[in-house]
Amino acid sequence: MRLSNRVVEKPDGRYLIYYERSAGPVLPVLSHKA
Amino acid sequence: LSELRWHPLLEEWVTVAPWRQDRTYHPAADHCPLCPTKPGHLETEIPEPDYHIAVFENRFPSFTGEQGRCEVVCYTSVHDSSLGEQSVEHIQDLIEVWRDRTEELGRLPNVRYVYIFENRGEAIGVTLSHPHGQIYAYPFVPPVIQHELRAHSRHKRETGRCLYCDVLVGERGGERTVLRDERWIAFVPPFARWPYEVHIAPLRHRTGLLDLDPKDGESFARILKGLLQKYDRLYDLPLPYVMAMHQKPPGRGGVDHHFHVEFYPPNRSRDKLKYLAGSELGAGAFIVDARAEDTAAELRGL
Numbered sequence: 001m002r003l004s005n006r007v008v009e010k011p012d013g014r015y016l017i018y019y020e021r022s023a024g025p026v027l028p029v030l031s032h033k034a
Numbered sequence: 035l036s037e038l039r040w041h042p043l044l045e046e047w048v049t050v051a052p053w054r055q056d057r058t059y060h061p062a063a064d065h066c067p068l069c070p071t072k073p074g075h076l077e078t079e080i081p082e083p084d085y086h087i088a089v090f091e092n093r094f095p096s097f098t099g100e101q102g103r104c105e106v107v108c109y110t111s112v113h114d115s116s117l118g119e120q121s122v123e124h125i126q127d128l129i130e131v132w133r134d135r136t137e138e139l140g141r142l143p144n145v146r147y148v149y150i151f152e153n154r155g156e157a158i159g160v161t162l163s164h165p166h167g168q169i170y171a172y173p174f175v176p177p178v179i180q181h182e183l184r185a186h187s188r189h190k191r192e193t194g195r196c197l198y199c200d201v202l203v204g205e206r207g208g209e210r211t212v213l214r215d216e217r218w219i220a221f222v223p224p225f226a227r228w229p230y231e232v233h234i235a236p237l238r239h240r241t242g243l244l245d246l247d248p249k250d251g252e253s254f255a256r257i258l259k260g261l262l263q264k265y266d267r268l269y270d271l272p273l274p275y276v277m278a279m280h281q282k283p284p285g286r287g288g289v290d291h292h293f294h295v296e297f298y299p300p301n302r303s304r305d306k307l308k309y310l311a312g313s314e315l316g317a318g319a320f321i322v323d324a325r326a327e328d329t330a331a332e333l334r335g336l
Contacts, residue, residue, distance in 0.1 A: 002126065002127055003086075003127055003131065008081075010079075012093075014090060015091055016080065016089070016091075017089040017090070018082070018085055018086070018087075019127070020086050021086060
């Protein structure tokens with residue numbers, strides 16, 4: 001997984017998920033820039 | 035909950051969700067609900083001051099609770115941007131998000147189909163300009179997908195082969211190819227119903243996002259970005275489009291499909307749109323104003 005996620009409950013009960021870059025290294029095959 | 039009404043003549047569901055009349059409509063850029071919350075300003079849908087990619091339940095859902103889900107996928111925190119302007123690496127992250135949502139929503143007990151899509155541009159009816167897509171987790175398999183699955187099953191039964199794989203065999207000559215690498219192709223299908231309709235698909239048989247390996251994901255991201263850049267170069271404006279991902283339904287081992295993404299830009303020229311009218315809406319018969327071979331050559335050259 002390149003990303004980690006964090007789920008937050010909104011005041012009206014809906015969920016919100018933040019997807020963030022994982023702290024660990026990105027696999028070499030995926031690491032080069034556009 | 036929405037009311038599902040059965041259309042007996044077309045044998046398909048119509049979803050009635052009157053509360054969607056009140057959904058947010060073209061807010062000013064400084065009141066965009068998909069931007070991160072700025073210090074000292076009203077809270078948006080996303081309370082944090084920045085984010086990479088965010089997903090939340092639609093405030094005006096067509097399906098919720100035991101029926102399914104409607105989610106909004108915010109591609110980036112940058113308001114004046116687009117999917118095609120993201121780096122390949124960022125799009126790979128987005129593919130991972132789409133995979134994660136496909137898996138999680140597909141596990142909900144009443145969900146029969148997870149549909150990922152984007153509506154872009156006012157011409158398509160978009161009410162929020164911030165770069166975002168949507169996911170509908172339906173309590174039924176929607177009609178277009180049903181048609182495709184039926185055609186796929188019949189072809190498989192008769193020939194032993196995947197229908198879409200055979201469509202791709204027909205693209206080996208390259209005259210309808212827009213972009214291609216060793217894993218993915220973008221092409222205007224010979225049966226396109228819109229002048230600049232494009233499909234992008236893996237050349238190897240993959241049933242959906244969950245089948246893609248990292249190299250597939252990287253290639254998918256490059257081809258997707260490449261196509262969207264070409265679209266915006268076509269008339270030197272942000273081309274409106276609908277992006278529709280077609281993959282196999284969740285959790286049914288026996289149901290096969292060939293993953294592909296369809297794009298329908300409504301433009302038939304820089305300042306003229308194709309409208310769905312009498313023949314298309316009333317009879318379901320599309321009349322298209324251009325040959326796939328010509329529009330593919332035009333896009334290929336951009």
